[in-house]
Amino acid sequence: MDCKEVQKKYIPFIDNELRAGELEAFLRHLEECQDCREEYDIYYTMIMGMRYLEEESEKNWIDSEERLCIAQEYLRRHHIIYLGKLAFLAVLCIGCMFLL
Ligand SMILES: [Zn+2]
Incomplete structure (x- = not known):
């Protein structure tokens, strides 16, 4: 996944819409690419901030760093x-081989 693709996935990531494979590539890129990582932080803060204001909800605020940790944890469990x-299956x- 290159920088352009990653940039298109900030919002799906925040909305929890990435499939496991995409999520893995996305997270790996953010670990390696400082530019995308910083941009992600900005996007995340902006989008969550806007939603927070719109909904006036009491939702627990998790920051961009925490959100990445949750995604990594999710992937680990998925694996x-x-x-x-x-x-x-193995x-x-x-078992089948022994039976035959
Ligand atoms: Zn990048």
Whole structure:
């Protein structure tokens, strides 16, 4: 994913609309690219600030840094579930081989 693609994904990211694969590429890019990281911070603060004012809600404010941590945590869990499924399939295959 290059800088242009990442920049198009700030809002879907904030809205939680990225698929796991996209999310992973997005987060990896932000870790490596200081420019996009800074821009993301600005976008995030701006968008959340606007929404906060519009909705006048009592929503808990999480900052851009925290939002990234949550996404990383989500991905980690996603991977664990995926690996768990793979392990289950592997055990199943080995079981079948023994039966045959
Ligand atoms: Zn970039």
